[in-house]
Amino acid sequence: MEEALLRAVLFGTPLLLASLGALVSERSGVVNLGVEGIMALSALAAFGVALGAGPYLGLLAGVGTGVLGGMVLGLFAVTLRANQFVAGLAVAALGLGASGLLGKRYEGLPLEWTLPEGGMALLALFLAFSLHHFLYRTRFGLYLRSVGENPKAADLFGVSVDGVRYGALALGGGLIGLAGAYLSLAYRPSWTDGMTAGLGWVAIALVILAAWEPLRAVLGAYLFGLLFFLQFRLQGSVPIPSEAFAAMPYLLVILVLALSGRARAPKALGAPFERGR
Amino acid sequence: MRRLLAFLLAALGLSLAQGEKLKACFIYVGPIGDAGWTYAHDLGRKKAEAALPWLETRYVESVPEAQALPVMDRLVREGCQVIFATSFGYGEAVLEAAKKYPEVIFAHATGLKRAPNVATYMADFYQVYYLNGLAAGALTKTGKVGYVAAFPIPEVKRHINAFTLGVRAVNPKAQVLVRWINAWYDPAKAREATEALLAQGADVFAFTEDTPTVIQTAARKGAYSFGHYTPMQKFAPDHVVSGQIVHWDVIYMDFLKKVKEGVYTAKNLENVDYFWLLQHKAVEVGGDYGVPINPKHVPLLRKAQMTVGDKKVSVYERTMALLKDMSSPRPTFDPFTGPIKDRKGVVRIPAGRKASLQELLTMEWAAPGVVGDWPGEPK
Numbered sequence: 234m235e236e237a238l239l240r241a242v243l244f245g246t247p248l249l250l251a252s253l254g255a256l257v258s259e260r261s262g263v264v265n266l267g268v269e270g271i272m273a274l275s276a277l278a279a280f281g282v283a284l285g286a287g288p289y290l291g292l293l294a295g296v297g298t299g300v301l302g303g304m305v306l307g308l309f310a311v312t313l314r315a316n317q318f319v320a321g322l323a324v325a326a327l328g329l330g331a332s333g334l335l336g337k338r339y340e341g342l343p344l345e346w347t348l349p350e351g352g353m354a355l356l357a358l359f360l361a362f363s364l365h366h367f368l369y370r371t372r373f374g375l376y377l378r379s380v381g382e383n384p385k386a387a388d389l390f391g392v393s394v395d396g397v398r399y400g401a402l403a404l405g406g407g408l409i410g411l412a413g414a415y416l417s418l419a420y421r422p423s424w425t426d427g428m429t430a431g432l433g434w435v436a437i438a439l440v441i442l443a444a445w446e447p448l449r450a451v452l453g454a455y456l457f458g459l460l461f462f463l464q465f466r467l468q469g470s471v472p473i474p475s476e477a478f479a480a481m482p483y484l485l486v487i488l489v490l491a492l493s494g495r496a497r498a499p500k501a502l503g504a505p506f507e508r509g510r
Numbered sequence: 511m512r513r514l515l516a517f518l519l520a521a522l523g524l525s526l527a528q529g530e531k532l533k534a535c536f537i538y539v540g541p542i543g544d545a546g547w548t549y550a551h552d553l554g555r556k557k558a559e560a561a562l563p564w565l566e567t568r569y570v571e572s573v574p575e576a577q578a579l580p581v582m583d584r585l586v587r588e589g590c591q592v593i594f595a596t597s598f599g600y601g602e603a604v605l606e607a608a609k610k611y612p613e614v615i616f617a618h619a620t621g622l623k624r625a626p627n628v629a630t631y632m633a634d635f636y637q638v639y640y641l642n643g644l645a646a647g648a649l650t651k652t653g654k655v656g657y658v659a660a661f662p663i664p665e666v667k668r669h670i671n672a673f674t675l676g677v678r679a680v681n682p683k684a685q686v687l688v689r690w691i692n693a694w695y696d697p698a699k700a701r702e703a704t705e706a707l708l709a710q711g712a713d714v715f716a717f718t719e720d721t722p723t724v725i726q727t728a729a730r731k732g733a734y735s736f737g738h739y740t741p742m743q744k745f746a747p748d749h750v751v752s753g754q755i756v757h758w759d760v761i762y763m764d765f766l767k768k769v770k771e772g773v774y775t776a777k778n779l780e781n782v783d784y785f786w787l788l789q790h791k792a793v794e795v796g797g798d799y800g801v802p803i804n805p806k807h808v809p810l811l812r813k814a815q816m817t818v819g820d821k822k823v824s825v826y827e828r829t830m831a832l833l834k835d836m837s838s839p840r841p842t843f844d845p846f847t848g849p850i851k852d853r854k855g856v857v858r859i860p861a862g863r864k865a866s867l868q869e870l871l872t873m874e875w876a877a878p879g880v881v882g883d884w885p886g887e888p889k
Contacts, residue, residue, distance in 0.1 A: 244701075341549070421701060421726060466706040
């Protein structure tokens with residue numbers, strides 16, 4: 234039992250970090266579908282730097298790459314006012330492709346010094362509470378939420394909508410970068426093309442599951458982690474085919490989504506802001 | 511005039527290509543990656559190209575099964591004379607392409623269906639898994655050996671069975687706990703499946719999937735493991751005992767040489783099926799090249815005893831003796847020698863004979879000692 238809870242937290246951690254990253258930008262009104270690609274690139278950057286300079290600089294490199302990834306999305310989705318969904322998908326594809334290409338020479342290398350998973354899990358939890366505090370108890374959090382709800386009003390009150398959105402994307406990118414670094418430095422200390430294996434998409438779904446609330450994202454990520462572990466823990470000991478178990482975490486997410494119908498997205502989510510329109 | 515010139519140039523190009531180089535092209539189902547299936551095929555391709563001066567190769571990676579036919583169309587247009595399709599799922603596309611291009615030679619890895627211009631090939635690990643099973647049986651203290659497996663298909667089942675027969679030959683009460691992850695490549699699933707097995711008391715691990723995740727995860731808890739497909743000792747030098755290593759280059763070079771010499775043509779491949787084993791040097795035992803057993807673990811395996819016939823021998827000696835026998839041109843030992851019953855008590859291989867190739871290729875039953883879900887298990 235303790236084992237299952239431990240796995241829930243340790244596998245839930247990269248999901249939690251990535252979904253917090255997607256969440257913070259969505260609260261400012263920008264959908265980030267680039268999570269998978271940003272995570273892959275950050276995982277690569279973290280691994281590449283960690284090989285030569287140790288895991289903590291690697292971690293920094295991962296976060297930095299995530300911030301950069303968020304800014305690239307901002308360039309398209311905020312400054313150029315492109316369709317956010319298309320821009321996000323482009324960043325996802327670009328990140329995955331670029332990481333595969335740039336990462337060729339890092340494939341198959343073992344990493345001597347890794348990051349402690351437990352410490353990273355605590356950090357993620359701390360970040361979730363901090364983000365909650367930031368969104369609801371600080372002035373900048375208020376700006377961020379108001380830009381996501383009603384950018385026109387925020388603009389009238391002198392808040393720079395584009396500035397806030399860039400900030401949210403950078404912060405979110407950093408969190409996604411942390412998730413990538415967790416994967417390549419702690420969870421599975423190595424680099425391979427495609428090692429994110431869809432976790433970025435799960436993180437995006439978790440944002441909706443969490444109704445855009447950081448603390449609910451904690452529960453969602455851990456719940457997914459728990460079910461993901463249980464599919465293997467229970468396989469063979471109950472007369473249910475393994476394929477059904479494999480579908481369980483995803484089915485549950487859909488179920489919870491259907492039941493939590495009252496969850497409300499930020500009003501301006503997905504809409505590019507242009508003054509005077 | 512321009513068309514004639516183009517034709518002449520093309521003809522010249524073609525004759526030059528034929529006179530000088532044989533162009534062989536490879537279709538990979540995944541990215542080349544760091545350690546898995548596709549990586550091993552690509553290693554084979556590179557070795558063949560380095561060894562055969564008349565060979566020119568090209569590859570396309572990450573080709574989904576539905577895209578295989580268009581990719582083959584393109585490769586034929588680019589002048590590929592031999593096409594290696596390296597995934598079971600390409601089967602139908604290969605047969606279709608072979609009909610469309612009767613002059614091109616195709617070879618389908620792990621395939622079952624052949625044609626005049628389609629050969630099949632496989633480098634199989636079942637003997638190697640048996641040998642690793644012996645060591646696993648000797649090393650487990652809990653009597654529970656973990657096995658993380660990709661898909662419940664005959665190839666993987668054959669390997670789990672061979673491994674389990676080995677485990678049980680040393681430790682008749684040991685169990686092999688199997689977990690299916692239903693993916694060839696998914697580090698998160700491999701990790702959590704290993705964690706689940708660790709939680710259930712497994713202390714030695716083998717696997718059939720494409721990442722070193724099982725090794726890394728097991729090593730964190732001090733559990734032994736066996737590498738798969740490529741040298742994986744480097745991922746946990748103190749905990750990897752041995753493993754399975756493939757040498758596709760051996761098959762690729764043999765096949766391509768025979769094509770070059772005209773032994774194989776696009777008309778006579780109907781019965782060309784490579785099912786290459788230890789004796790052909792297509793597979794190797796070890797966590798690294800030339801290291802059948804990690805020297806760190808040799809003393810333990812020398813101490814461990816097992817009964818063969820009515821004699822006691824050390825597991826190390828037995829492993830090395832069988833390895834020598836199965837690597838010889840005429841092996842006398844085979845892991846699947848009857849009488850073998852499945853875990854339900856049904857006789858699968860009668861006393862006095864070895865499993866036939868057909869029986870190996872269609873193996874669905876589970877050996878005694880295998881514990882866990884087993885999709886497709888015969889009644």
